Amino acid sequence: MSTKVHLDRAHGLLLLHQMLRIRRFEAKCAELYQAQKIRGFLHLYDGQEAVSVGVMQALGPADAIVGTYREHGQALARGVPMGPLLAEMFGKLEGCCRGRGGSMHIFDRARRFLGGNAIVGGAIPLALGVALADRMQDRPAVSACFFGEGAADEGEFHESMNLAALWRLPVLFVCENNLYSMGTPVGIAEAETAIWHKAAAYRMAGEAVDGMDPVAVEVAARRAVERIRAECAPYLLECRTYRFRAHSMFDAQLYRTKEEIEAWRAKDPILRFRDWLERAGHLHSGDMARLETEVEAEVAAAVAFAEAGTLEPVEDLERFVTMEEVPQ
Amino acid sequence: MSTTAPPRTTYREACRQAIRAAILADPRVFLMGEDVGRYGGCYAVTKGLLEELGEARIRDTPLSESAFVGAGIGAAIAGMRPIVEVMTCNFSLLALDQIMNNAATIPHMSGGQFAVPLVIRMATGAGRQLAAQHSHSLEGWYAHIPGLRILAPATIEDARHMLAAALDDPNPVLIFEHIMLYNMEGELDPAVQGVDIAKARLRRPGHDVTLVTYGGSLFKTMAAAETLAAEGIEAEVIDLRVLRPLDTATIIESVGRTRRVVIVDEGWRAGSLAAEVAMRIMEEAFFELDAPIRRVCSREVPIPYAAHLEQAALPQPETIAAAARGLVRPSA
Secondary structure, three states, X not given: XXXXXXXXXXXXXXXXXXXXXXXXXXXXHHHXXXXXXOOOOOOOXXXXXXXXXXXXXXXXXXXXXXXXXXXXXXXXXXXXXXXXXXXXXXXXXXXXXXXXXXXXXXXXXXXXXXXXXXXXXXXXXXXXXXXXXXXXXXXXXXXXXXXXHHHHHOHHHHHHHHHHHHOOOOEEEEEEEOOEEOOEEHXXXXXXXXXXXXXXXXXXXXXXXXXXXXXXXXHHHHHHHHHHHHHOOOEEEEEEOOOOOOOOOOOOOOOOOHHXXXXXXXXXXXHHHHHHHHHOXXXXXXXXXXXXXXXXXXXXXXXXXXXXXXXXOHHHOOOOOOOOOOOO | OOOOOOOEEEHHHHHHHHHHHHHHHOOOEEEEEOOOOOOOOOOOOOOOHHHXXXXXXXXXXXXXXXXXXXXXXXXXXXXXXXXXXXXXXXXHHHHHHHHHHHHOOHHHHOOOOOOOOOEEEEEEOOOOOOHHHOOOOOHHHHOOOOOOEEEOOOOHHHHHHHHHHHHHOOOOEEEEEEHHHOOOEEEOOOOXXXXXXXXXXXXXXXXXXXXXXXXXXXXXXXXXXXXXXXXOOOEEEEEOOEEEOOOXXXXXXXXXXXXXXXXXXXEEOOOOHHHXXXXXXXXXXXXXXXXXXXXXXXXXOXXXXXXXXXXXHOOOHHHHHHHHHHHHOOOO
């Protein structure tokens, strides 16, 4: 992968399209949640799309991704198909995990997408292990590990930062700093609110980037991945972002003001990037309508796929509690 | 025909040979844990292995149980066959999130897309005056968790051969080595090339009472059986070996022969593995019983430092024999 971003019309439209897919998919998810088609917890990524879309541009199919519980955007940007993703949230057999995991536990072996993990910080060590296995088996892959700034409160984050730096593991730590761990502002939970500063304590390289700008994220992620491959050492990339919607569908958002949300909405990664593309002459008249139509069709097809899905037979409830063999 | 006696060895040496052989046999196998390399292992199990096998395969870790157990899970998912050593099972609580929320759940939660072929070894049990943060027997807790296989090697043969079988298992396997067994000496039959990790084993036949036990309590239970034999009571001793999934059939068969059961478990009594074994007997063999089931477990205290208190907290041959005697000769 090159570190250079060739921001031509095609690439610009690709980034815009990817962000739009996530935004429209999740708007539909919220609707389907109200209609009780989706149950349990549903954490929307609305506002954070530039992070996943930007980071994924720097990763190839051999690389591995470890996600958070707010991972629909990470999964879609990685290429997890929308139909099986939504079917999973419907609890259907055709879901990417047969409906066993739901919204917070999206796994896709074919795309090396290793969950969907709902223990904050708990997935970080997994990325180290995948990176270690890749290195021990001479695969030049990078493991990208997504987590929120709340995970930086956890011991598992610090243990993992230390171990990854110590063993020079090819891990890209991607902090999606959306300023709130559920309802607690970062300043109430962290003595050092610049998460990327924590890298220095482990002699790890790191930087912060505008997480509302897909190009800035992509540039930083490519730089980070190149450095990880060249130096065989981990990297911490803090993406400063914001979720526009509530933490989950049960959140009354008493911890932040409407004014604050509006101020961040003015930095909407999709609108801002759309306007930039337009000004740069990359977005032509009719492009936006065409993208919207394409995305609308993809979402509609995903809904139809999920609706048509079947339920896993209850007789299979205990299947895969233990495995008969290691899947190849 | 050769009359050479089988070579004598120790439980510790059997554990070491098991690790060494596994690493030499399969390039995917490596060991990581605290002080496993330069120090040679907290209980000296891995002494010399770093020098022989190198830093890539014998990895000293920071004191980060959660990170290195989690890394073991990730490495297993990505094609390796890690052996992770956790110094004692009390420390494993620092990695409980990884063991329970990741290792035990990912295969099922991912709809069977990923297996976690990981082995975690840890020391368990009391008897060396290590007090309340190094002496507990938590294998019964782990045996509560679906998705895990829990092993308790009580013999030199099992210490030597269970590891290979555990590494062949596509699922996470936890091996609990009782600290009082490491110095145990005995013969290792070179003709035995492997053991199963599915079945309990009859360690002593008898017809008057069944003593069900595992791990560090096996030899206390065998000693109790000898005492009982001198009194004319023939006890059958079952070594569970595999604490999850439990081999209920072997227990039930024995109950059919003896109709009386004592369960010996170094875990605390309340909510214990012993309670689970007892309940399975109640469910499947209630009408075979001639007497209530008895349990000999650790007393409900944090294991204390002082030797006399520590010993008073643990199952002992005398308390085991007394429990069995009380079942066979209630009026005596």
